[in-house]
Amino acid sequence: METRGRSLVKAIVWNIIGLISMTLVGFLATGSATAGGVMAAINTAIGFTCYLIYERVWARISWGRVGGRRHA
Structure with missing residues (x-):
C-alpha cells in the first residue's frame, strides 16, 4: 500500500x-x-x-499483489 503523500511526492519528482x-x-x-x-x-x-490519478487508481487494485489484499 502506498500513502497519498508518497504518491504525491513521486508525481512531483x-x-x-x-x-x-x-x-x-x-x-x-x-x-x-x-x-x-x-x-x-x-x-x-x-x-x-x-x-497522480493513475497511481491512486492502481493503489486500489489488489491484482498482482502478494497476498492479494486490497487497501483503500
Whole structure:
C-alpha cells in the first residue's frame, strides 16, 4: 500500500524530471526558451494530473499483489 503523500511526492519528482527534459526539447525544437518553457509547463500540468490519478487508481487494485489484499 502506498500513502497519498508518497504518491504525491513521486508525481512531483517525476514531473520535475519531465519539466526539465521537455523544456530542453521545446527549446531545441523552437529555438525559444520561452516557447519551450510554456510547452513544458503545459505538459507538466497534464502529466502530473494524469500520473497522480493513475497511481491512486492502481493503489486500489489488489491484482498482482502478494497476498492479494486490497487497501483503500
